[in-house]
Amino acid sequence: DRFLLPSYIEETIRPNALGRFEDLLIATAQSPAMMFYLDNAQSVAPGSEPPFRRAGLDPRRMPSGINENYARELLELHTLGVDGGYTQQDVINVARIFTGWSIERPERGAGFVFRDWAHDRGDKQVLGYTFKSAGQNEGLRLLRFLAQRPGTMHHVSAKLCARFVADEPPDGCIDAAVAAWQRTRGDIRAVLRAIFTSPDFWSARAVRTKVKTPFEFVVSAVRAAGVEPDNTPQLAQLVARLGEPLYQQPAPTGYAETEAHWVNSGALLARMNAAVMIARECTSIAPADSHAQLVDEINQRLLGGSMSTHTRDVILEQLADINDPTQARDLALGLALGGPDFQRQ
Structure with missing residues (x-):
């Protein structure tokens, strides 16, 4: 399914990221990447028979029943949440609604296709609401219904x-x-x-309190240091070494957003090592005449002047015995990039 990721990002997520949520929900539901990942392309009504079965194809290779994977994640992750009040029977009925939502054959473009022969034609009840048999429109109606719950x-x-x-x-x-x-x-x-625009967004509780993910850390460090990468796979490998291999989280929940997941002694050491490596490629900050002047410039460039007194003192202490301006620049920048202040969003 990794071959479907580029189209999922560029054709499904980006065009709908700032639109209406129900349109994003429909686009992801009809995405070949989503249907392949969560097996909905293999979900068919029990007893349904494809029109080409008589052509001599091996019946063991044909889908044989309902798959609940997409239905469960739709309710638990994409819409209502794990405590959203739905039941196992709701999951089953959602899966029935999406029988027949599948992927076209590769030689025909591998796009979304609705296979009427695979669809469960009975009425279904979800969250107390009845969805009459209506083919593909059942799924569209359900997605719009869930988007406004x-x-x-x-x-x-x-x-x-x-x-x-x-x-x-x-x-x-x-x-x-x-x-x-x-x-x-x-x-x-x-x-x-x-x-x-909420007051909470600009409150002391929120400003610069969230920890950057490895991806955010690497991208922001490269930008801040003025590095012009000519080997982007190497950067992706660096992100992976820090614990976030791109698009490779096996669980459908995605990577964590919380500090507890990303902050531990091993992770911080790995970030410091990455910061020192990135600092050596710096092009935006020139060596300075004095250590204090150098740290002040780094403070402004990287942190907008928000470097803590403790971080500044630690960096100056480490620079005390270094006379070479370029070596001092690389060390100071590496310590600033790997230090606690730069780990915050």
């Missing part, structure tokens, strides 16, 4: 606030996001604007 609004808003504000986001921020969702029927841009 209060549980979805709160769950997704809380995840966005945890991503951008704090590991344990304040209720006020979540409430502002939910209100924007209700007002705009799920306009993601409006929801994000409500988060970014």
Whole structure:
């Protein structure tokens, strides 16, 4: 399924990231990458028979029943959340609704296709609502229904606030996001604007409190140091060594957003080593006449003047016996990039 990732990012996520949530939900549901990853392409109504079965194909290679993987993750991760009030029977009925949502054969483009012969034609009940048999439209109706459920609004808003504000986001921020969702029927841009203009976003509890993921750390360090990489696979390998191999998280939950997952002694040592390596490729900060002047410039370039007194003192102490300006620049920059202040978003 890794071969489907580029189209998933470029054709499914990016065009819908700032649109309406229900459109993003539909786009991901119909994405070959999602259907392959969560096995929905193999989900068919029990007893259904493809029109080409009589052509002599091996029946052991044909899909044989309902697969609940996508249905479960749709409810648990993409919409309502694990405490969203749904039951196992709801999961089964959602899976029935999405029978027939599949992937076209590779020689025909490997895009989304609805296979009517594989669809469960019975009525289904989800969260107390009945979905009459309507082919592909059942799935579209369900996705729009889920996108406007209060549980979805709160769950997704809380995840966005945890991503951008704090590991344990304040209720006020979540409430502002939910209100924007209700007002705009799920306009993601409006929801994000409500988060970014919330008082909680600019509070002392939120500003520079979240820890960068390995990907964020490497990208921000390379940019801050003015490095012009000519070997991007090497950067991807560096991110992987720091614990976040790109697009390779096996669980559908994705990589963690919380500090506890990324901060430990081994991880911080690995980041420091990476910082020293990146600093050697620096092109944006020239050697300075004095150590104090050098650290002050690094403070402004990397941290916007927010370097702590403790970090500044530690760097100056390490520079005390170094006379070579370039060596001093590389060491000071490496310590600043690997230090605690730069680990914050």
